[in-house]
Amino acid sequence: MGVRVPPSAPMFLHYDILRRVFMNVTMRRFFISNFMGWILFAAITVAYFGFYGKNSLKFGIDLVGGSYITLEVQKNDVVRNELSDKIKSFESSLKHANIELEAKPVFVDNSLHFKFMSKAKAHEAEVLLRSQDKNLIYSVTNSDLHVTVSPQYLSQLLSQAVDSNIEILSRRLDGMSVAEIHISKQGDRFIVVELPDVRDPQQAKMMIGKSAVMEFKLVEDAAASREELFDKYDQELPEGTMIVAGKANKNGHKVYYLVPEYTPVSGKYFKQARVTFGGDFGTDLTVQFEFDDEGGKRFHELTSRNIGKQMAIVLDDEVVQVAVIKSAIGKVGSISGGFQADEANGLARVLKSGAFKAKVNFIEEREIGPTLGQESVHNGLISCVIGLLLLLIFGIYFYRLSGFFAILALVYNLILILLCMSFVKATLTLPGIAGMILTVGMAIDASILIYEQIKDCLARGLSVSQSVQEGFSDAMVVILDANITTFIVAAVLFYFGTGPIQGFAVTMMIGIVSTLITGLFFLKSVFKFYLSTFHVSKLSI
Template identity: 35%
Template structure:
């Protein structure tokens, strides 16, 4: 037994030094949660109906292209949002069987019937497909927002789905809340659209835009006065190309005026599409549109191979950087609206931290006094193990990058009580063994052996409950569960392994006939 001390004592010191190294300095190594350092609390709602509308329009376009590839003559293919239907109008009924067979390759589309003597085929999207589109839109929005926040550089954000289409976003320590809101809420749908030259934008505003075109605006800010104006453009509604094939977006500066712009890179398919776009629109203007806002509308002077483009628009550096982040993270599948926006001040966080530290210190001192009075010198061993337990807990929080929240501080306080409880079980067992006349060494061995199963049972059941809280709980509950799990593991090590090693070390140095245990 005593030969084991040669590796047990160095192991304890190594674990202690490792924990101190991980946790020091505490204010730099351990992240504070939203409730402790302040920050932003957002509840967003995904407009899933818009995702369904977009999916229906895309389905109609896909069917049209597939039928054209089959050399089927079409008069028109269009979608009706009111009843979630796609209408296919043929030139000749002889193509109806081929059309029906081709549409079968699209899942969850059922034929409702025909009109115009069989020339018009009406298909409807099934309720199951609509439900899938909505659920997928929420999950895709969640991942897109998480990617944007990660690239924005917020430490330990909390982003999760609430209910059917709401997303909770908590950003601790955020310093630019308005910029974060703009970045998170940007749909970031990039489109290249042809400029309609059939009439002037002002004429379109006065008389109405031609069918298939719309008036969009470019925001222009005067650098000297800060005055913002909007320049209208008459733009074709149907995009020539979208940003779905985008692989990279980064901020660069032009050599002439040192103004920032966003450089775009497309994949091989996107490169081919962009080359074809430039080839088909030589000498014409193509607008770069993001979320229905025109950023620029240059004239295509030459064919552009290589799959590279750029967005200019009189950006500030931060605006260009945020635009690049949004494009890299991908477009939101549907717009999001902010239902709740709360900013928590850091003063509340400081008060909470001070109150939590005070409560931990007060609890530690009270436990120390009780243990030393009731268990005397053995109580000092328990308090030493308790101190080591706190150091290990802080080191583990720093290692795993977990955020310390107010409920997490409550978990630490609970852990202090549970760590002492394990020592109390051991000491009471040792007392019982001494009362029946066993020697000190035998009493200590029996006390640890008999208390071990009870300690393990109590801690394992609590650990399981903490895991369930972490799995199904929200942010504050997860913070409590994390510190509780780490604290339980640390208390098992300190109460059983460290305390036993201290007793064994004391008995190895000299023969002990009496034990100071109250």
């Protein structure tokens, strides 16, 4: 639609109308251009970080401070747990072969002892059990058969126990921090736990140290003190039994129970655990648990054979509840012990996450203050700003307006990196900040390659728009080649590295992808918008 201006109109009116038409056309082109999409995306990203702030990113312990804990997996517990798992199958095999035991199996140090009627029966049992499991060491002394774990098999079990405990710790501690809780293996039996910016450090440490080994044992006797129980049995407890203390009542008094050392039913067979209401009036907090198929079968067998007897629920060598078995129980049961809300939720959490494969000891605990982390973040931001300013001076000096466009792409690159890290829940660490700074250098390198190609095209006499198109196309292969090879190196670092190295690798990989997007697509859209809007005949490069 044309604009009619009377010939007699003043000159300034002609100029004002032309200016308005130009502004209208420019704004229209701006809003329908691809560049507008990039601007909107950047604005939404900045608003996202402004609204969610610190909670949108996860920070490593080197940036926010926290606790650094070293745990040791107990080797003796690994052996006892492995041998305990064998008892049921060994007893079944001996019964099937008509080899009678004189007494229940007992643990002595790190070996399992079976007592038979004679030495010949012990040798017969040795041959039978050796054929069943060749990873164990068997020896006969008089009428006793001693079974223990071979050194090679122990090394394998210890490695499995460490890996299993790491997995269980990850499930227990998940969601307890806005930062990344890093858990890693160190040596053959050590676990390192980094707790950055944890909301409740004491609860986290409690959950780390709690083995959560729950066992269901028949109560054979009870007394008000250990001494009273020992007096009942002339200072020598029956073979295969142990004394376990109950929870203290309101007056601080405890009951002590005599229970078997071994039980076929434990929390290792739990499938689910949750907090519900129960008790006599349905108002008490209880923890309801559910066994898997094997656990349900064992629990049903234990309860069906001992109706009318007392059964103790033992958690980490403490009796939390004693109940009379009124009928056979299948897969589902519950624990009620006068729990507070946090106690019940904590117990359900550790039971659901699973019991440790073996108990752990606290070897070392160090506190890292947040001051160092704040200083690292501050220095990292300062270095990024200084780097961008130096690159801005360099870019404008050598490439003029095109150099400014390259810095604009760098800023967009950093925004994109932070957004990606937020979405994939990657952890920003001090080495990660170093990776971001390195990415800035790689991004400006991509822009230089593109600009040099554009200069060559202009020197050959091509038009500005053709030169820009050819420059981006010709540089693409070189840029992709360089970044893909660097990405492969970063992926290898992430796979084989741990802790800080992984933090560096993650930032590098995200930065490389972001560099390709901003260098090959965002920067190109800036040039297209600039050329089409301002009808450039000579490029400032």
